[in-house]
Amino acid sequence: MIIDGHQHLLQEPRQQQELADEAGLDKVVLFPTVVHPEQANTREEFMREMEKLSQILSGVVNPTEARIQSIQALVDRIRTSPEFYIGFGSCPYGLEREQTEQWIEQWIIAQNLKGIGEIAFQPGHVPAIENIFRVLQECEQILPLWIHTFNPLGIADIRQLIELAEKYSRVKLIFGHSGGSHWMETLERVISIPNIYMDISAAFSILPLKFIAEALPERCVFSSDAPYGNPYLAHQQVEYLIKDAHLRANVLGLNTARLLNV
Template identity: 30%
Template sequence: MTIDIHAHVTADLERRLVDDARLGIDLTVLLSTRVHPERAGTLEEVKMEFAALQRVVAGTAVDPSAFTGPADELREALDVHAGRVVGMAAAPLALDEQILVGFVDEQLRHAAMVGIGELTPAPGAAQSILPVVRLADDHGGIPVLTHGFAPNTDTDLRVYADIARRHPRVPIIIGAFGGLNAMLAVELARDVGNLHLDLSSVLQAFVLKAAVQEIPHRCMFGSNTPYGVPAASLATLHSVIDDAQLLAAVLHDNAAKLWKIT
């Protein structure tokens, strides 16, 4: 049994879930998105989608209405694919705090919403996730997934860890294995008990191997679909982890415990 903790809604979701089931992925944690690179067919279209992605991960402020469609798209996916997917509520950090909290709260009313993410603060502005973490605490300590890859910096990861220390009831997940700062992410998670690592977008297999040895119960499989390929992500884990019990923890048990999935 496998849980994918980091995948985005895509236009080909039905086919994707069928393919995932063949790989043994039983449940997917879906995130909404304003970017759909899977629709691109030419290099120019890929470049356009990538430019849009760069604006998202840079925390660029946009009209609040831009988030309504993706949020609705995620809710529809949760309804259509009930039992196969759960969701994480989007939290556009550039919004006024009161509007932000209301927007997230409204999404969390859906029964299949199990957390908040993926948070994309501007580089050097990791502190801006605080209102969302407080909200997660108010909701009983639901998980929060942050963007961990560039343009997030090493300082941003340290701020995530500091916020996690101050909110020990909230599991904070560093996404995409911390990107180029993966070794720092492992060190921080080793020292902060409620800091977890999403193993999507792994760049160095040896750092991955160290992570699952150092913090075996706070590492979780993620594909970061459509930016990653679940089959490839799974193959990387299987090639690095040769202990069956440890592999089961990373692929299923850790996420099941975090989200209280039976």
């Protein structure tokens, strides 16, 4: 089973399906988005979409209404092919605990989504997301939390996230993009922490993939981060770099299947 553990919702359903078919995917974990670089036809249009992304990743934009609309669009897409698509929903950070609990109940659990993400925030703002950890720690349903750990986050932020994972050990935390350029220290620190998983999309280079998979054979998860990455190329990279068939099967889908209970 091959599961792409992280794709953003594309505006065109046919385009999303064609990418999946080309890569030989059995399931796709879809994330909501308000940015659509795949629709850009010119460099100027692409730059405008990237500016929106930059504002989200830096925490400048955290729009509630846009999040709700993107979740609704995600749920609508999943309903067209519920056996193929699995959904993660966004959650605003910085809310009070009760507000966070209400959001997760209304916009994640009630929508039958299987996790929370992608969470992106400014460097130095890790404490602002702790209420999400608090709620998930006590939630009856296990909802993995997917956090963007590439730029602009630094190693100090990653260390704080690791501390939160240790504090809230029931929370399944996915380090999106494996800590970026800080992947080596990130990997060394999370090896002994069983509730942290490492997503290998947008890897700093091809080298981390093999080492992360070997160090975390049951906690390394494959994804493409489409449209920022290509599912076919991401799949071929795993096939090329991981020669052990059992390990490759874990990375390409079995780890995600177990994590999401699908």
